[in-house]
Amino acid sequence: MSGILAHLKPENVFGYFEEITKIPHGSGDTKRLSDYCANVIRNAGLSCQQDEMGNLIAVKEAAKGYENVPTVMLQGHLDMVNEKTTESNHDFSLDSLELKTEGDWIFAKDTTLGGDDGIAVAYMLAILSDPDLKHPRLECVFTVDEEVGLLGANGLDVSSCRARYLINLDNEEEGIFISSCAGGVRVDQILPIQRMETEGKQYEIQMDHLKGGHSGSEIHKGHANANILMGRLLYELGLKEDEGFGLISCDGGQKDNAISRSCTAKVVTETDYETFSKNVLEVFEGIRKEYRHTEPDMEVKVVPVGEGNVWSMTPSSQMKVIFLLRMNPNGVQAMSHTMKGLVETSLNLGIMKTTEEEFTVCFSVRSSVESAKLDLVNRLTLLIEFLGGEAYLHGDYPGWEYQPQSRLREKMVQTWKDLFHEEAKVEAIHAGLECGLLLGKMPWLDAVSIGPNMEGVHTPKERLSISSTRKCYEFLIRLLEEIRE
Template identity: 45%
Template sequence: MSRVEGLEPKEVFRYFEEISNIPRKSGDTKRISDYLVDFAKEHKLDFIQEACGNVIIRKPATSGYEHIGTVMLQGHMDMVCEKNNNIDHNFDTDPIELVIKDDYIYANNTTLGADNGVALAFGLAILADNNIKHPRLEAVFTVDEETTMLGANELAVQNLDAMYMINLDTENEDELLLSCAGGAKSLLKLPIEYTMLHGNSLNAIIKVRGLKGGHSGMDADKNRGNANVIMGRVLYEINGRVNFEMISINGGAKNNAIPRECDTSIVINEKNKADLEDIVRIVENVVKKELNGIDDDFRLEIEYTDKHIDRVLSTISKQKIIDLLMIYSSGVTQMSLDIKGLVETSNNLGVIVTDEKNALVTFNCAIRSSIDSQVQYIIKKHEAIANLSGATIVIESIYPGWKYNKNSRLRKLFADTYRQMYDKDMKLEAIHAGLECGIISKKMPDLDIISFGPNMYDIHTPNEHLSISSTKRTYEYLLKGLENMINIEKY
């Protein structure tokens, strides 16, 4: 039996459930791409499946709308895959298990994938319905937005006729987005050395747990705890008071998600066990006070094992790791002076991985700013940190921001539509997150773009949930806006 039985809009949620049954983590989007192609074939719609996996589906204008410029409905296929540690879920093979709670759809202790499965569901429902009034449509579904922006970068815009673009990758129903941040990915790779461990010792695994995490852009201003940064503070305090050796450190799962968990495996002498526990409790209490009302479930744990350890990191390698954790800035670095409440620049130390085979510890950061020069400035700071620590650095996935268009007809029409439907003004916003709008607008500079979507919460975390009633309202708003496109030239 369908888990979305009885939900409205019926077709939107039917497609959302079908999409949720298809594993579609970033970098593994062939199955969802092929599903979209099969949909186009079934509905006898013109389509293109690009080599990277992007799918473009076209639908002719309804009668009376033939003279209106083509509208692109745009979203991405891939999803961030996060789960709670106690859950046995394989994102390579398992469907997302939908859970209905009151007005919300959750997943069963994993990310839901409403970011950006909602865009696909909206697009497919519109493409399948021949009773909706609209201009010529180009549904553009891209791959790997959450990691490298591959789909937007590879999109062959010569195959597109769109004059207008509606991006559906936004999480607040009453907000109409007008611009977004640009950014880059920074990968610092620190070479490490090992030394043999002699004598009896106690293996302890220090764990950061209970943090909310969240989207490293959208949630940057919420001051949530970063597990990797907190671990740096713990290790720094231990290092000054207890003799210990480090084996490994691993934290976070995605560079664009605020890390919720981090584990460090260390070795201590049995006689220092009480001192270790005292220091960890002291740091825990300090951080708890700092995160009071923000991350109230935060905690530090210590797990002792009888695992035999025969080698540990050298003292120099251990010290470099601790120093890097303390030096790296993570979170908001600058607020906008022009737009009240807008984060202008941030850095997220999202992932730390110890690669024992290749003797490396990798620090993976997501850099964001609405000012391109600030992105470059943080990149140069990371390069300087790499030079000081003897590491190498790789900068990947640089993407531009989406600039505000004060003459946007599409914005004015959809703002008026919202006012007509709800007798109030929609909030006009810029966001501190990287949308594909930036890359696509750079390729198609005359494209008139807006972005909106239904209410979603805690995206990129296992607590991600989607409002059912907001999804209905947002879909109705989208349909009414498309219908009102008959008047676009009046704007």
């Protein structure tokens, strides 16, 4: 294979990874990648089941001498989060990602890279197509639509699977063996809105260049959420005596599980551009100062977009929209008392969008404690119902509880130490992994999640470490070789 990663070793891993980045594979759009993988696997002479959703289960029989070792399941997801910079005109349904390397890092120009979880796909394809490896019987599971509520793992039929061990390849830090994860659910609050005809000048208030990040693994970093800040800005703007405005729309964020980096509110007012713009920037200045350390690049601008008659929200609807944005809980809600530094319960207002008749906000709610998750869902439901709207739940998935005894984890810790002369760490994460769902279907599984170093996952700044990708592959190959019971 030739390409920008062609010089990197292991060649098969980076070769497959580059091929994967050429095939569009955002959540809900994984058919092409699923077919590509099925082809690679069948061309290697292996059996591969593809279900209607596009999930794949490939089997590679045990190498000589490993016939009596329990089956190992390797697992990762096919879909990636499609995020791009505001300036980018990348078409995620058609275009290949534009790969770049810099020092030890691989990234894609202006878009997410899909190292999450393309690297798992590349690892599995490399292992499946390499006839020289020594390992027990392998079941490689490629799931679709993990990023939009673990839909593939949820729908997966595991009746043909015999694995006793599960190595999930969806972690983002080398030498960290994840042994527990949070459960989650998406909550959509839908508020009906009324409109009235209003005359005036129309402006867009645009907020942009926040850091964003993964709503699970980065929720504790103190990054601001653009949607929440816009609610605050609109509220404080309304408090200014001379500032009356009608809200036309409020839209921001693209994914419930990404911290919103930008948003836009459209308003109508009698105030002239200069005064209105000055008022907005005055209110914003207070917010900007508060966040100057965590969000130094955050920016707000006011853009005139028209004049004349327009259907803006009635004062009552507008108040409800702003009330909802101000009063909803957001961010970290509780930290774990047993695992230091672990977020136990959180939520993220990832998307807000406005249509003619409705204002919708979408949350990603997470907790490793099922009752705490339910309590947050109840609060979101109570608030929206109080305002005359409704809450809808999607993609509820269970957490993965820590197991004090794990033969697989012990073997992994030992192998890591033997190979690299350093201690691996056993941790829990505040993000969803498919392990919870797979364990629900195969309760006897002994599971651990690993992966190479990645940064900025779910943002256009996502990047994957080359040396770490190599190191984790070396570890995986050695581990499979050394699992003998």
